[in-house]
Amino acid sequence: GAGVSQSPRYKVAKRGQDVALRCDPISGHVSLFWYQQALGQGPEFLTYFQNEAQLDKSGLPSDRFFAERPEGSVSTLKIQRTQQEDSAVYLCASSLGLGRGPPPDTQYFGPGTRLTVL
């Protein structure tokens, strides 16, 4: 597709369940970002990949959060033992990649996955 896609669009989990959120970036985009957006707030940075390398995971709120991008394309954000405070919209964004094109690269966002933890 032409844009960033995310699945599922909505996810309801019971507290304690594990969830996996998928992001398909724009083809050829080297950089991939995950953000968390709480209700009524702006997105907050979680983690960043350049190809398959996770270069920054400083925004991950706890060790229950894990992200991977094993082949440098699709990425998965996994949350283990979900808690109510994990309820938010999880946004994925991709960009061409640092050093390619005029800096900073424009980040293109997907529609997000709305996670509700009951």
Place this chain on the structure above:
Amino acid sequence: GNSVTQMEGPVTLSEEAFLTINCTYTATGYPSLFWYVQYPGEGLQLLLKATKADDKGSNKGFEATYRKETTSFHLEKGSVQVSDSAVYFCALFGSARQLTFGSGTQLTVLP
């Protein structure tokens, strides 16, 4: 660390009114500044950007000027339309190589 403070909403205007949404930032170094827009049911879209001081970003009738002396990037539009109703986010991209967003301003334009 980096931070962005933007005008709290919601903002309600009549069609053809003048719009200003204030945004100020705190950052080390020389960040790039952005306005993103989120229409109902859609993802974030880049509206405009400015990469250095005194640059003016513009798109779809919206403008914002990067003012280093006041650390501001206020969004303006001379005549808003109903279709401009959305949430607007100011953001910066700094040395940490990640976007830092403000909390968003909900704009509603009435016919």
